[in-house]
Amino acid sequence: xxxxxxxxxxxxxxxxYLRLRQKVVKxxxxxxxxxxxxxxxxxxxxxxxKLQEKxxxxxxxxxxxxxxxxxxxxDLRRERKERKMLEALFRDLQLATDSxxxxxxxxxxxxxxxxxxxxxxxxxxxxxxxxxxxxxRIAAELGKSDNALAQNIFHTKPKLKSCIENCxxxxxxx
Amino acid sequence: MTHDRETDQTLRRYCLGxxxxxxxxxxxxxxxxxxxxxxxxxxxxxxxxxxxxxxxxPERERLRFESYFLTTPQRQQRLRELSEAEAVNVxxxxxxxxxxIAPPGGGSPTLLKRLWAWLRxxxxxxxxxxxxxxLAILGALWATFVRLSRPSPLAPxxxxxPPSTPSPDVAKVQxxxxxxxxxxxxxxxxQPSPRSSPPAKSPTPPPSPTPRxxxxxxxxxxxxxAAILSPGLMRGGSQVPSVKITTDTPSxxxxxSLTEQKFALYxxxxxxxxxxxxxRWRARGPQGDAKVTTVVFDLPADGLSDGYYYLILYGVGxxxxxxxxxxxxxxxxxx
Numbered sequence: 001x002x003x004x005x006x007x008x009x010x011x012x013x014x015x016x017y018l019r020l021r022q023k024v025v026k027x028x029x030x031x032x033x034x035x036x037x038x039x040x041x042x043x044x045x046x047x048x049x050k051l052q053e054k055x056x057x058x059x060x061x062x063x064x065x066x067x068x069x070x071x072x073x074x075d076l077r078r079e080r081k082e083r084k085m086l087e088a089l090f091r092d093l094q095l096a097t098d099s100x101x102x103x104x105x106x107x108x109x110x111x112x113x114x115x116x117x118x119x120x121x122x123x124x125x126x127x128x129x130x131x132x133x134x135x136x137r138i139a140a141e142l143g144k145s146d147n148a149l150a151q152n153i154f155h156t157k158p159k160l161k162s163c164i165e166n167c168x169x170x171x172x173x174x
Numbered sequence: 175m176t177h178d179r180e181t182d183q184t185l186r187r188y189c190l191g192x193x194x195x196x197x198x199x200x201x202x203x204x205x206x207x208x209x210x211x212x213x214x215x216x217x218x219x220x221x222x223x224x225x226x227x228x229x230x231x232p233e234r235e236r237l238r239f240e241s242y243f244l245t246t247p248q249r250q251q252r253l254r255e256l257s258e259a260e261a262v263n264v265x266x267x268x269x270x271x272x273x274x275i276a277p278p279g280g281g282s283p284t285l286l287k288r289l290w291a292w293l294r295x296x297x298x299x300x301x302x303x304x305x306x307x308x309l310a311i312l313g314a315l316w317a318t319f320v321r322l323s324r325p326s327p328l329a330p331x332x333x334x335x336p337p338s339t340p341s342p343d344v345a346k347v348q349x350x351x352x353x354x355x356x357x358x359x360x361x362x363x364x365q366p367s368p369r370s371s372p373p374a375k376s377p378t379p380p381p382s383p384t385p386r387x388x389x390x391x392x393x394x395x396x397x398x399x400a401a402i403l404s405p406g407l408m409r410g411g412s413q414v415p416s417v418k419i420t421t422d423t424p425s426x427x428x429x430x431s432l433t434e435q436k437f438a439l440y441x442x443x444x445x446x447x448x449x450x451x452x453x454r455w456r457a458r459g460p461q462g463d464a465k466v467t468t469v470v471f472d473l474p475a476d477g478l479s480d481g482y483y484y485l486i487l488y489g490v491g492x493x494x495x496x497x498x499x500x501x502x503x504x505x506x507x508x509x
Contacts (some may be wrong), residue, residue: 019209023205023206023212025204026212026215027206029246029248030188030189030202030277032191032242032245032246033246034246034247036246036248058209061206061207062203062206062207064206065202065203065206066206069199099417123205141386143445143446145448147448147449148448148449149446151447152447152481152482155414155482155503155505158414159413160415162413172323
């Protein structure tokens with residue numbers, strides 16, 4: 001659909017599509033996104049969906065910019081939320097939140113969560129991402145009481161903490 | 175001409191993130207709709223990288239380039255490509271964790287090459303001095319290596335008196351409050367149940383957990399697992415001991431260690447992580463020596479599932495009343 005809409009007298013639209021994609025990728029790069037290619041795919045998929053819904057767009061380029069901008073804002077929001085979760089978890093584990101670059105801390109956290117048994121790693125992530133009131137929902141989903149869930153988290157933390165400390169120490173040496 | 179220069183300057187500032195927000199957005203919207211502007215933006219970006227590689231970027235822009243522009247993997251990759259293509263040595267800026275990973279073949283060989291070039295161009299006296307210093311360093315390193323590789327005179331003594339190991343018939347799960355010296359010994363070994371016949375001696379010892387894990391190894395087929403538990407709901411970062419059981423484990427012996435022996439008899443209840451009672455034991459006397467006194471409670475392994483448990487120990491008072499002594503948390507891992 002997007003290709004068809006981009007089709008011109010000169011070609012089948014593939015060159016125009018690649019050009020548009022390059023612009024979207026650059027847009028995310030200039031806004032300092034780590035995974036510009038992935039975000040560009042999301043933005044172009046959404047543009048194609050909208051095009052299918054509406055049938056026709058005034059200018060695809062301008063519309064794609066609008067969609068890319070929306071995807072960017074969503075990604076910034078996700079990043080902010082993730083950073084907040086990371087800070088909360090590090091504070092809770094009594095680890096310094098300013099001793100290492102945030103990317104490094106994130107990398108170590110993800111590595112150590114993967115080291116835990118899968119259900120525990122997922123649970124930690126969900127628990128710390130959850131806002132007020134959401135923790136009760138997680139407990140209910142798992143068929144546990146709020147207190148049992150908190151205890152579960154409490155007992156998993158020391159293992160996670162020692163893993164993160166080791167990981168950060170190794171990264172510094174490297 | 176002036177207009178072009180202004181546009182280039184604006185694009186340059188856009189690349190370095192120096193434009194006000196509204197202008198930043200305006201450029202973005204414009205390059206989506208204007209192919210010519212987009213091409214100029216691409217060439218501005220390339221030009222910035224090239225100037226950085228050649229070291230011709232003004233100081234202010236260089237700092238901005240490193241702190242703002244070079245923060246995505248794509249740009250760091252582009253910089254590496256351009257540096258390699260032009261065979262220019264660029265010191266990677268410390269902007270992201272990626273920079274901590276040494277590029278293949280980077281760093282030391284370049285430094286050595288520079289040192290070699292400098293040495294070749296220096297005076298003969300300096301060359302001789304350098305050779306002497308290098309030989310002296312190598313000699314010192316060799317002497318250190320020879321000294322360290324000699325067997326230590328203490329070694330035979332240490333072999334004759336190995337550090338004490340836990341008795342083989344006592345399986346033990348240590349809590350971090352009572353770690354063994356250096357955490358080097360296996361923290362537990364399986365112990366036969368008093369009811370079951372002793373297992374045949376195995377020529378190889380059971381696998382020991384890694385030092386940071388406080389866990390029993392899974393029991394050999396048919397053997398009971400015993401665990402020494404230490405009291406306390408450990409606050410502030412200690413690890414809860416793990417009791418690892420398999421489908422073949424018939425029973426688990428929980429040995430609650432006493433910090434002080436106040437009572438002649440002790441009873442206990444076992445709670446799951448929901449604090450529901452799983453089991454209750456009648457009063458019994460403590461066992462052990464002056465060093466470690468424990469109260470042993472046994473239960474079938476199939477009564478335990480994965481999760482956290484709390485053994486609540488009660489002392490039996492003179493009138494038969496139960497007095498809470500301590501809580502012993504532990505984790506069960508079925509394998």
